[in-house]
Amino acid sequence: MDRPDATGERFLLAAAVVALAHALPSLYWAFGGTLGTDSLGSWAPAWRADSPVLVGAVLVGVFVAKALGGVVPVLATRGRLPRPRVWRALSWAGAAVLVLYGAANVVVGGLALLGVVEGPTDPAARAALAGHVLLWDPLFLVWGLLLAAGLARTRRTGRDRARPVLHGT
Numbered sequence: 613m614d615r616p617d618a619t620g621e622r623f624l625l626a627a628a629v630v631a632l633a634h635a636l637p638s639l640y641w642a643f644g645g646t647l648g649t650d651s652l653g654s655w656a657p658a659w660r661a662d663s664p665v666l667v668g669a670v671l672v673g674v675f676v677a678k679a680l681g682g683v684v685p686v687l688a689t690r691g692r693l694p695r696p697r698v699w700r701a702l703s704w705a706g707a708a709v710l711v712l713y714g715a716a717n718v719v720v721g722g723l724a725l726l727g728v729v730e731g732p733t734d735p736a737a738r739a740a741l742a743g744h745v746l747l748w749d750p751l752f753l754v755w756g757l758l759l760a761a762g763l764a765r766t767r768r769t770g771r772d773r774a775r776p777v778l779h780g781t
Contacts (some may be wrong), residue, residue: 620765622688627758631682634751635675642671651743654736681706687758689766704763710756714749720744 618660637648641660649656660667681703721747724731725738732738 617765620712620762621686621689623758623762624689624764625762627755627762628682628686630751630755630758631678634748634755635678637680638678639675642668642675644668648743650736650739651747653740682755685763689715689762700763703759707756707760707763710752711760712749712756714753717749718745718753721749 626769637645640647643657646657649660682697684693685703686694687693688703693699720729721731721741723729725741725745732741
């Protein structure tokens with residue numbers, strides 16, 4: 613096998629798209645956008661009002677981290693980064709965190725919204741929880757599942773590792 617599994621690469625590209633979709637709101641909010649901040653919680657606008665430069669810098673950092681989390685696995689699998697095995701190992705760890713974090717928050721938050729476990733009673737806090745349960749946390753989960761599937765499908769055997777990855781052949 614001279615190149616990684618094409619389906620695996622498609623999974624990695626889909627994971628990168630989800631990562632960027634998750635990252636772009638952070639960049640939008642970093643530059644003053646407010647649409648959707650109610651899905652974060654009332655603390656977010658309050659923190660921005662108190663420390664706009666710090667919050668902007670943090671949000672740019674969040675954007676960069678999420679974007680890299682989407683792009684690095686693709687680049688590592690294609691052999692475009694030094695020490696691709698290290699980057700793939702870090703990507704596996706990231707996939708595990710994304711799946712566990714996303715799934716746990718969807719389940720626990722969903723139970724709270726349904727009243728099965730105690731959740732927030734404040735309407736703003738409930739709206740933020742709904743935003744997490746219905747949007748942000750499922751995106752983490754989907755990102756992690758796509759990333760894990762892509763990494764699994766593009767895993768190279770010991771014999772294959774000795775050969776360079778050739779693209780377009």
